[in-house]
Amino acid sequence: MSMSHAEKQExxxxxxxxxxxxxxxxxxxxxxxxxxxxxxxxxLEARIDREVAGEAERVYFPPVLxxxxxxxxxxxxxxxxxxxxxxxxxxxxxxxSALVERVxxxxxxxxxxxxxxxxxxxxxxxxxxxxxxxxxxxxxxLFDLVGHVFRHEPSDDPTRMQAFRQRENVRLGSADxxxxxxxxxxxxSIRVLSALELPVRLDLATDPFFGRGGRMMKATxxxxxxKHEVTVALFSEERPLAITSINNHxxxxxxxxxxxxxxxxxxxxxxxxxxxxxxxxALFHTxxxxxxxxxxxVRDALEL
Amino acid sequence: MSMSHAEKQExxxxxxxxxxxxxxxxxxxxxxxxxxxxxxxxxLEARIDREVAGEAERVYFPPVLxxxxxxxxxxxxxxxxxxxxxxxxxxxxxxxSALVERVxxxxxxxxxxxxxxxxxxxxxxxxxxxxxxxxxxxxxxLFDLVGHVFRHEPSDDPTRMQAFRQRENVRLGSADxxxxxxxxxxxxSIRVLSALELPVRLDLATDPFFGRGGRMMKATxxxxxxKHEVTVALFSEERPLAITSINNHxxxxxxxxxxxxxxxxxxxxxxxxxxxxxxxxALFHTxxxxxxxxxxxVRDALEL
Numbered sequence: 386m387s388m389s390h391a392e393k394q395e396x397x398x399x400x401x402x403x404x405x406x407x408x409x410x411x412x413x414x415x416x417x418x419x420x421x422x423x424x425x426x427x428x429l430e431a432r433i434d435r436e437v438a439g440e441a442e443r444v445y446f447p448p449v450l451x452x453x454x455x456x457x458x459x460x461x462x463x464x465x466x467x468x469x470x471x472x473x474x475x476x477x478x479x480x481x482s483a484l485v486e487r488v489x490x491x492x493x494x495x496x497x498x499x500x501x502x503x504x505x506x507x508x509x510x511x512x513x514x515x516x517x518x519x520x521x522x523x524x525x526x527l528f529d530l531v532g533h534v535f536r537h538e539p540s541d542d543p544t545r546m547q548a549f550r551q552r553e554n555v556r557l558g559s560a561d562x563x564x565x566x567x568x569x570x571x572x573x574s575i576r577v578l579s580a581l582e583l584p585v586r587l588d589l590a591t592d593p594f595f596g597r598g599g600r601m602m603k604a605t606x607x608x609x610x611x612k613h614e615v616t617v618a619l620f621s622e623e624r625p626l627a628i629t630s631i632n633n634h635x636x637x638x639x640x641x642x643x644x645x646x647x648x649x650x651x652x653x654x655x656x657x658x659x660x661x662x663x664x665x666x667a668l669f670h671t672x673x674x675x676x677x678x679x680x681x682x683v684r685d686a687l688e689l
Numbered sequence: 690m691s692m693s694h695a696e697k698q699e700x701x702x703x704x705x706x707x708x709x710x711x712x713x714x715x716x717x718x719x720x721x722x723x724x725x726x727x728x729x730x731x732x733l734e735a736r737i738d739r740e741v742a743g744e745a746e747r748v749y750f751p752p753v754l755x756x757x758x759x760x761x762x763x764x765x766x767x768x769x770x771x772x773x774x775x776x777x778x779x780x781x782x783x784x785x786s787a788l789v790e791r792v793x794x795x796x797x798x799x800x801x802x803x804x805x806x807x808x809x810x811x812x813x814x815x816x817x818x819x820x821x822x823x824x825x826x827x828x829x830x831l832f833d834l835v836g837h838v839f840r841h842e843p844s845d846d847p848t849r850m851q852a853f854r855q856r857e858n859v860r861l862g863s864a865d866x867x868x869x870x871x872x873x874x875x876x877x878s879i880r881v882l883s884a885l886e887l888p889v890r891l892d893l894a895t896d897p898f899f900g901r902g903g904r905m906m907k908a909t910x911x912x913x914x915x916k917h918e919v920t921v922a923l924f925s926e927e928r929p930l931a932i933t934s935i936n937n938h939x940x941x942x943x944x945x946x947x948x949x950x951x952x953x954x955x956x957x958x959x960x961x962x963x964x965x966x967x968x969x970x971a972l973f974h975t976x977x978x979x980x981x982x983x984x985x986x987v988r989d990a991l992e993l
């Protein structure tokens with residue numbers, strides 16, 4: 386009797402916890418990483434370092450960014466349920482007493498807080514664009530960054546974490562430069578991930594746009610072939626897991642943040658995002674819970 | 690005519706931005722890290738890797754943790770203004786239309802959101818304790834982790850960021866084991882940081898407990914010598930910058946999370962936290978904005 390997708394997923398989750406690869410917390414979708422998982426993620430980062438060395442300018446941004454970025458990019462229109470808004474207490478001693486009373490009673494205490502100026506980063510490249518206002522140099526720019534991303538979708542499924550890391554390269558330039566860079570990464574990403582002996586496939590994809598209006602956004606995105614995902618069928622062929630995505634934003638961010646190409650038009654942008662936790666999960670699922678037992682080719686590729 | 694503390698601080702901030710070491714964002718206290726700053730932080734992490742290699746179990750936790758941890762540890766009693774609570778939209782299509790209208794108008798939209806089950810991590814070691822419920826092995830445990838920390842205190846001062854990283858080692862065990870480990874790190878932390886040719890000093894310190902009740906907490910903490918900081922006088926001798934802290938929590942976390950020592954009593958815990966951004970800032974302030982000009986001894990210690 387064969388197991389269902391959900392049963393296989395739950396068995397994998399149990400295995401990860403029993404082998405102390407992931408660590409359970411009190412919140413669905415928030416996992417601690419034990420030593421083997423942490424080691425694989427660090428080795429993956431080093432593998433990508435070697436792959437892209439010297440091509441890009443390395444930058445880093447913290448896990449929170451200006452709420453204004455969410456407003457100006459239409460994020461609350463398109464992905465309202467995923468955003469994490471940061472709220473803080475700004476009251477005096479009297480209000481503090483009431484707050485503490487509520488906290489002790491066990492209820493929510495959001496009504497005592499004010500919405501702050503920051504939200505959790507929804508995608509690793511979002512903090513970059515507002516810093517690029519102005520004109521790009523001829524030939525455009527290429528950035529390399531790793532970011533902590535939050536998406537509010539509580540679930541026990543370790544392949545759908547609420548908090549995870551994206552290692553991204555972000556290209557800005559003319560429409561042609563950006564399209565060519567995306568095209569190059571379609572095959573290159575397959576090569577990099579195949580070297581880890583993962584049974585990967587390249588799929589056309591869409592973002593999870595919200596509601597009825599979102600259906601048209603998805604149709605347009607698919608028709609223009611703006612988003613591709615590298616996937617691995619972990620639990621079923623029908624619902625493969627996306628472990629890397631390549632996204633052409635056209636001039637969306639250029640327009641919103643006033644980033645111009647050397648030709649004066651709005652800059653185009655695109656990114657490749659490696660889902661570090663998901664690649665690590667695909668590796669543990671494919672090669673087993675014991676790092677020592679992974680194939681020699683994989684251990685070599687990761688310098689394990 | 691000599692510059693004031695505030696003038697020196699502002700001149701340093703300008704220098705960091707002009708040399709593209711830090712990158713300005715729209716929010717005070719949230720900085721992007723340009724390539725030199727990112728490189729120094731990565732080299733610092735590698736330096737600490739070499740220092741503590743093999744001693745500790747490496748673990749990792751994401752930048753958000755269960756709100757329940759904030760409730761049970763008394764964080765809202767002691768540090769209410771610093772906590773960042775994560776709120777999300779859980780409404781339907783009709784409420785979404787009202788939300789989008791508000792976002793477009795330019796106002797705050799917190800009233801459309803619900804308090805989620807997570808808050809931003811207030812201190813790198815907080816996510817660890819709830820995973821340790823039960824009995825420690827004889828001799829206790831030692832963990833090594835790096836965490837993204839958020840503290841809501843908007844300020845232009847780059848030495849007081851809202852989002853930053855703490856590299857921590859966390860010791861759990863008997864009162865004697867934990868006290869001895871803290872004692873060892875008092876000198877060891879000075880040795881590690883002195884090797885970077887920073888003019889460091891060891892100070893007794895207190896946490897920023899809130900309000901009138903907090904004054905007694907601080908007095909007790911100081912009298913029992915539970916918190917030490919390694920400081921550097923960047924802008925004035927009177928207000929030195931803490932770059933590393935060593936904290937003995939006694940049995941606070943053991944009690945809250947039911948962590949027992951091998952002797953059956955509540956476990957004691959302590960941590961050393963290296964403030965990675967602050968150490969990097971102290972290095973740029975002390976040795977200059979150009980990495981190439983840093984003293985050979987510092988470059989050697991960091992393998993720059």
